[in-house]
Amino acid sequence: MCNKVSRISAITLFVLLCTRNFISAQIKNDYPIQPVPFTQVHVIDNFWAPKIKVNADVTIPYTLNQCKKTGRIDNFLRAAGKLPPDTMTAFTFDDTDLYKAIEGASYSLQAKRNPALEKYLDTLIADIAAAQESDGYLYTFRTMKAAKPHGWVGSKRWEKEEDLSHELYNSGHLYEAAAAHYQATGKRTLLDIAVKNADLLVKTFGWGKEEKFPGHQIVETGLTKLYRITGKKEYLDLAKFFLDLRGTPGHFNQEYSQSQVKVVDQHTAVGHAVRATYMYTGMADVAALTGDKQYLAAIDDIWHDVADKKIFITGGIGATGNGEAFGKPYDLPNMTAYAETCAAIANVYWNSRMFLLHGDSKYIDVLERTLYNGLLSGVSLSGDRFFYPNPLASLGQHQRSGWFSCACCVSNMTRFLPSMPGYVYAQNKNDLYVNLFVGSESDIALSSGKVTIIQNTNYPWEGKNELTVNPAKRSSFALHIRIPGWALNKPLPGDLYNDETKSTKSFTLLVNNQPAKYEMIKGYAVIDRTWNRGDKVSLHLPMDIEKVIANDSVKADKNRFALQMGPVVYCLESPDNKDAAVMNIVVDKNAAVQAIYKPDMLNGVTVLQMKGSSTKRQLNSDELIKSEQDVVAIPYYTWANRGPSEMEVWIPYDASAARPKPAPTIASKSKVSASINNQRMYRALNDQYEPADSRDGSASYLHWWPKKNTTEWVQYDFDSSHTVSESKVYWFDDGPWGGCRIPASWKLFYKKDNEWIEVKNSSSYTVSKDRYDTIKFEPVTTTAMKLQVQLPVDFATGIHEWIIK
Numbered sequence: 001m002c003n004k005v006s007r008i009s010a011i012t013l014f015v016l017l018c019t020r021n022f023i024s025a026q027i028k029n030d031y032p033i034q035p036v037p038f039t040q041v042h043v044i045d046n047f048w049a050p051k052i053k054v055n056a057d058v059t060i061p062y063t064l065n066q067c068k069k070t071g072r073i074d075n076f077l078r079a080a081g082k083l084p085p086d087t088m089t090a091f092t093f094d095d096t097d098l099y100k101a102i103e104g105a106s107y108s109l110q111a112k113r114n115p116a117l118e119k120y121l122d123t124l125i126a127d128i129a130a131a132q133e134s135d136g137y138l139y140t141f142r143t144m145k146a147a148k149p150h151g152w153v154g155s156k157r158w159e160k161e162e163d164l165s166h167e168l169y170n171s172g173h174l175y176e177a178a179a180a181h182y183q184a185t186g187k188r189t190l191l192d193i194a195v196k197n198a199d200l201l202v203k204t205f206g207w208g209k210e211e212k213f214p215g216h217q218i219v220e221t222g223l224t225k226l227y228r229i230t231g232k233k234e235y236l237d238l239a240k241f242f243l244d245l246r247g248t249p250g251h252f253n254q255e256y257s258q259s260q261v262k263v264v265d266q267h268t269a270v271g272h273a274v275r276a277t278y279m280y281t282g283m284a285d286v287a288a289l290t291g292d293k294q295y296l297a298a299i300d301d302i303w304h305d306v307a308d309k310k311i312f313i314t315g316g317i318g319a320t321g322n323g324e325a326f327g328k329p330y331d332l333p334n335m336t337a338y339a340e341t342c343a344a345i346a347n348v349y350w351n352s353r354m355f356l357l358h359g360d361s362k363y364i365d366v367l368e369r370t371l372y373n374g375l376l377s378g379v380s381l382s383g384d385r386f387f388y389p390n391p392l393a394s395l396g397q398h399q400r401s402g403w404f405s406c407a408c409c410v411s412n413m414t415r416f417l418p419s420m421p422g423y424v425y426a427q428n429k430n431d432l433y434v435n436l437f438v439g440s441e442s443d444i445a446l447s448s449g450k451v452t453i454i455q456n457t458n459y460p461w462e463g464k465n466e467l468t469v470n471p472a473k474r475s476s477f478a479l480h481i482r483i484p485g486w487a488l489n490k491p492l493p494g495d496l497y498n499d500e501t502k503s504t505k506s507f508t509l510l511v512n513n514q515p516a517k518y519e520m521i522k523g524y525a526v527i528d529r530t531w532n533r534g535d536k537v538s539l540h541l542p543m544d545i546e547k548v549i550a551n552d553s554v555k556a557d558k559n560r561f562a563l564q565m566g567p568v569v570y571c572l573e574s575p576d577n578k579d580a581a582v583m584n585i586v587v588d589k590n591a592a593v594q595a596i597y598k599p600d601m602l603n604g605v606t607v608l609q610m611k612g613s614s615t616k617r618q619l620n621s622d623e624l625i626k627s628e629q630d631v632v633a634i635p636y637y638t639w640a641n642r643g644p645s646e647m648e649v650w651i652p653y654d655a656s657a658a659r660p661k662p663a664p665t666i667a668s669k670s671k672v673s674a675s676i677n678n679q680r681m682y683r684a685l686n687d688q689y690e691p692a693d694s695r696d697g698s699a700s701y702l703h704w705w706p707k708k709n710t711t712e713w714v715q716y717d718f719d720s721s722h723t724v725s726e727s728k729v730y731w732f733d734d735g736p737w738g739g740c741r742i743p744a745s746w747k748l749f750y751k752k753d754n755e756w757i758e759v760k761n762s763s764s765y766t767v768s769k770d771r772y773d774t775i776k777f778e779p780v781t782t783t784a785m786k787l788q789v790q791l792p793v794d795f796a797t798g799i800h801e802w803i804i805k
Ligand SMILES: [Zn+2]
Pocket: 340, 341, 342, 343, 388, 407, 408, 409, 410, 412
């Protein structure tokens, strides 16, 4: 049954689309290409369908339960006066986790009916409604009137919106959830709450009214979604107002929130990567809905800046944890890569919009790479462990976590995965775009009539895709089949990454077993013909194993290659490699690599096998000792599912890039202990890995953060008695942003008859940054040495390396 749209103001608006329960208002301007909604695409493959099932069976109930357990649902009850406002959760944007969980649950209801879940959502929505103030305001942290209000809410509504309050951010996620819930269930309950809130925003904000922009963007896309459903142009105008206000004088303007200049004057990606990418997505929406050319020019430029200089091979964006932000051009560190899960999800949203604007497959190339790698890595195979940052190298310090105090990535993954079928197809009148290769059955309404498309494929492990085209009646339309960049030796658009392997194999395309007549247009093989029921299109993509080299300007990837097969990027991980070590491995650029499908490993993956060598330092020589070994690579998205481990995406082909095993020195043969208990950090002290400088986060280090102003120690117990007379120590200092600085002072002791005696040094205890502090002392014969460290008054300290001679 179709529900009535509440109000359709202009004559140009009329009800067009009525699939199942969902009505949207038809509007004059929109994206020239429209996605085929997730409601029409039923995924039945061996890759995504099981992941969507884990999301439905594990992730959605888990996240909803966490929202309950952590008090996020209670926030609403407090605002409704059903619980005393004596406590609250940590962040003013915690309301959004519940909205996102409802959004994900709504999508999943569309894939599979679940009356119990639908009923539970009804009760949650009733709680949300009860927390809404009578004029539509919905922000539990203020409404609950806590005796001690949260520091971010401000003394009155919107006061701190450009900075910290997140009132409009909460609204944006509410609207996104409401649109999904309405689309999936046909129920107006959450939509009505959203509309009431949006009407308040329309009344409150605008030129000459309250002039504030959202500190954290997303209300823009939320408003355009409500506009499409209701036809209320005020929502679109408000989205444009929020964008146009940024960077105008008299506001809290800063790069961090993309308000350093007006949005139409922005040409590069800067600041907080999630805020930025949600904003570019909102700009695309407004550009599509208004025809604004200036917005389009700005996001086209920004897109090139990201594609050419600021995206990881995994599709991750936002290189630095410092402000969760885009880094400088080509600054793409591996171990300290931030690449937040939310930013990967936002990157999918943005690139799908860029495709809908331009119809070019290069945007789907970015989307697909992000989807199969830097986004999917955000959730464990079990569905209940999550990454916030998604690094490209690890010494074991990175593990997924069950929850974060700031839980954005968890709830974002929860909502994104079940919406994934909405990215498979798109259409424009009689042009049907096949963007992703996913086994599925879909009903699509073209101008020429209805058509059912069945995709049969074992993608991403195999390149063969069979499409059965079943038009309701014989009809003519153009099938645009995406030929992925990776199949044409182009890992990503731009020249950031190049395919070193340069396979000469090409794709083949058949219609009913005969070579297809097609034309290549914007990256698509376009077959324009009259289709009959049962016509078969066979696409064979060359699933070669590619070695990818980064642009010379990317220092972190120098003398390294990355392996990929189809859209999947690979990595080396401890459990599959000798001695559980991967950082010491070197693989020749010309090494033969073999792909083997392992059905029982990591829920079924194709692994890559090759010969390589492990490297080890030796005493009194700079030459490395190399020994041949088998090397195994797994899909990047599956790493960190088997406990703490080393991991590396960019594999050294030159030993200079490897981290060799240490030579047998006094230090490396010693047993390490310290005033903190962390075996992984102990290995840092004597791994003979030279940091580039004190703040080098890609080198391993031991630290005492968050302690400060205390006396700490590290100790070497030698393998036997040695006579020593020199000590060198390299401090870790991640100032000015981090919590570690060089120490206030330090002292060195040796063990004599179970007592610690200070050495008699002939040179003084210097304290330096970016180099070793060396002291020479009267030779002592001992079995152990201790380094005592006085932390600065306001900071911790760390140690990269400690050498004894
Ligand atoms: Zn996040």
